Amino acid sequence: MRAVGIILAGGNSRKMRELTSKRAAAAMPIAGSYRAIDFTLSNMTNSHIQKVAVLTQYNARSLNEHLNSSKWWDFGRKQGGLYVFTPTITDDNGYWYRGTADAIYQNLDFLRKCHEPYVIITSGDAVYKMDYNKVLEYHIAKKADITVVCKELAPDEDATRFGTVKMNESCRIEEFEEKPVVARSQTVSTGIYVIRRRLLIDLVEQCAEEERHDFVTDILIRYRNVKKIYGYKMGTYWSNISTVDAYYKTNMDFLKPEVRKYFFKELPAVYSKVSDQPPAKYNPGAVVKNSLVGSGSIINGTVENSVIFKKVFVGNNCVIKNSIILNDVYLGDNTYIENCIVESRDTIRANTRHVGENGVKVVVEKNERYAL
Structure with missing residues (x-):
């Protein structure tokens, strides 16, 4: 051109x-x-x-x-x-x-x-x-x-x-x-x-x-x-x-x-840098409705109307609704996330609740994952 x-x-x-x-x-x-x-x-x-x-x-x-x-x-x-x-x-x-x-x-x-x-x-x-x-x-x-x-x-x-x-x-x-x-x-x-x-x-x-x-x-x-x-x-x-x-x-x-x-x-395609991740894994009991789930993710809980990026771990009995979970996030068991954007590489502790009451909530947890 x-x-x-x-x-x-x-x-x-x-x-x-x-x-x-x-x-x-x-x-x-x-x-x-x-x-x-x-x-x-x-x-x-x-x-x-x-x-x-x-x-x-x-x-x-x-x-x-x-x-x-x-x-x-x-x-x-x-x-x-x-x-x-x-x-x-x-x-x-x-x-x-x-x-x-x-x-x-x-x-x-x-x-x-x-x-x-x-x-x-x-x-x-x-x-x-x-x-x-x-x-x-x-x-x-x-x-x-x-x-x-x-x-x-x-x-x-x-x-x-x-x-x-x-x-x-x-x-x-x-x-x-x-x-x-x-x-x-x-x-x-x-x-x-x-x-x-x-x-x-x-x-x-x-x-x-x-x-x-x-x-x-x-x-x-x-x-x-x-x-x-x-x-x-x-x-x-x-x-x-x-x-x-x-x-x-x-x-x-x-x-x-x-x-x-x-x-x-539809052509033309959209290209991106490819990271070699395994396909998303849905463990027994996982419920996923109308969501995008990125490669390398492991889903144990319930995900509805959400976008889950790469290498996200969703723990047991977690509920994620109308939310965006960015790359490499660990969600502990029994976590409830609704109407939120969770920043990448966050660790959300078990039994945590985050809800965007007045619009979208940005969740940033500065936890050291391996020190929990």
Whole structure:
């Protein structure tokens, strides 16, 4: 494809509370055996984008470990590859990434050495499938300077945590408001952009000269009346996981047959780093209803409407309802969990009860497992 990919995966999502205290939002587990960034990486390789840069910064260790080999997404080619860029101190620069535009600016050498005429810029914390070729064809047909992929939210969904846009009849963006106090539109930016590579380099250099650091505020909003910025409407499933409630809802969506069929049974496929775990084991007396259970898990109790990730042990007489149990959690006997997200590598003591009374509860137990 005639484009290079850039995935912005360096931000800190404070709205995810304890969940991002030790990992980046792009590394959050999704649907039993994936991580959030897998969906974007899979879209890149399925769109035949051979060269992809991932810009990481905040709590990047687990994300870097996940990206330590490009073979899982088939980027290991002579012409392309998967590049992971973290902030680097140089003689000219002593800063971390100060924003999305600054992150691109600090890695402009990568863009200058590329020969592809276009750049696809995406975030790493959204769950969706997309053929970027169709967006690029639209971009070229419209003779656009920048194309923003947009999504129409349902009337009851909160649009204030996104950038909201208003378009005219030809889909040119006339208004763009980043995280408004009151949303005047339910059409939001998905954080996916197409732009010509030379134009991106010029705009980012201009931002750097003026000490501006944010791609949305300092490029999209600032230039909306100067550059031809068009919206591309997306009609398929898209979900951003940047809050605890959104993360919970996204995982719960995978309990719906139509969502599972769309992501797991229909081509193109979603790829992830494979860990060699045995199949999930259901011991006599285990009751599992409408749940996803990851490999390496052992179930003894009752699991209903829940997502259980890899290497989870559920003890005798445990009851788990409407909950998400992340990787490598040990649940002691007679534990009751409802409406919760249990952090990975936790040990929940026997006879413990955790219920999210007012919304979703995040459970973090700092027990030493082998000292009990």
